[in-house]
Every structure is written in C-alpha cells, then in structure tokens.
Amino acid sequence: MGIAYFLTDSNGCFVENPRHTKKYEKRLRVKNRALARKKEGSGRFRKTKSELKQLHSKIANVRKDFLHKISFRYVKENSLIVCEDLKVSNMIKFGSLSKHIADVSWSLFFNQLRYKSKQYEKTFVQINPKYTSQKCNSCGHIAKENRLNQANFHCVSCGHQQNADFNAAQNILGEGIALNRQREAIACA
Numbered sequence: 001m002g003i004a005y006f007l008t009d010s011n012g013c014f015v016e017n018p019r020h021t022k023k024y025e026k027r028l029r030v031k032n033r034a035l036a037r038k039k040e041g042s043g044r045f046r047k048t049k050s051e052l053k054q055l056h057s058k059i060a061n062v063r064k065d066f067l068h069k070i071s072f073r074y075v076k077e078n079s080l081i082v083c084e085d086l087k088v089s090n091m092i093k094f095g096s097l098s099k100h101i102a103d104v105s106w107s108l109f110f111n112q113l114r115y116k117s118k119q120y121e122k123t124f125v126q127i128n129p130k131y132t133s134q135k136c137n138s139c140g141h142i143a144k145e146n147r148l149n150q151a152n153f154h155c156v157s158c159g160h161q162q163n164a165d166f167n168a169a170q171n172i173l174g175e176g177i178a179l180n181r182q183r184e185a186i187a188c189a
Helices: 025-037 043-077 088-093 098-104 106-119 164-188
Strands: 005-008 014-016 080-084 123-127 152-154 161-163
Touching: 005 164, 025 043, 043 106, 080 106, 080 164, 088 098, 088 106, 098 106, 106 123, 123 164, 152 164, 161 164
Parallel strands: 080 123
Antiparallel strands: 005 014, 152 161
C-alpha cells in the first residue's frame, strides 16, 4: 500500500492512486467559501450546505466504486491474498501524510478484501508490516539503509536492486505464505 501508487502487488503490477479528493478539491473549496459567506439558517445557506453534502457524497461514492472494482479483481484472480496489517487510524493521527492516507481508504479496502475473500472462499491473510520495506527479498538482510528513498531499494549486503514497493510486496507474500502454511498445519493437528 502506498501514496504514490495505491498498491503494488507481488506480480509487479502497480495500481495508480486515483487521488479522488484532489480531483474535486477546487469545487470543494468554492462551495466551502460560498457557505462561509451565507448567513447561517437562511435558505441559501441550507441550499449551499446541501450542495456541499452532495459533493462529499459523490467523492465517497467514486472512492467506494474504485475500491470495489480493485478488491473484486484481486479476489477473482488470486486464491491467496496477503496484505499488511496496517494501523491506519494511528497513521492518520500522527503524520504529515494523513490527508492522503485518509483519501486512499486502506481500511475500507482491507475490509472489502476480507469479506469478498470469505464470500468467494479465498484465503485472506494479514501480516505484521514490521521491516517488510527494509528486508532484502534476495538475501533476507534487514537494514534501514537498504531503502534509499521511497522508490528505490538497494541491499547493502548483497547489492540487490529493485523497486522498493515491489520488493516489499514480495516480502509480504513470502511471510503470508509461511503464516498460511503454519495455520494449516495447526488446523490439521
């Protein structure tokens, strides 16, 4: 999951972040300014407030539509779906990217993946996101220096170079497969 790309999967597919709020930002700003100029309780105030509410509903509906289409595609194409168990509410509270994180709605996406996986009898696993972006997929070395910047990964141990999000996606899949096998072994015992 990310801000630059909505998500990157272990097959190397990058899903663009549609930035729904940014598309409607100018219209939101105009409506909010118009509402601020109106006298509270007047007919024009209520009308402008209703228009602003409709605009927020439109943004929410466009976002939900995008998330439903992406989640359905991943559930339909895969038998095992592995995601990070991100604490999105904590990420929104503390951080400079809270507006962008709220806009991509990762929590809603995870919930949709969870119930659609159950509905279509697919396996959905969430793993601890600790060190997934700092671990080398090739040799397993974990270091903060491996992640040069948001886009590039370069292992200081073996020299492996890759897109940072793709490397993290492969680490997440590997941990998810191991966790799923562990659960199956416990269930069989």
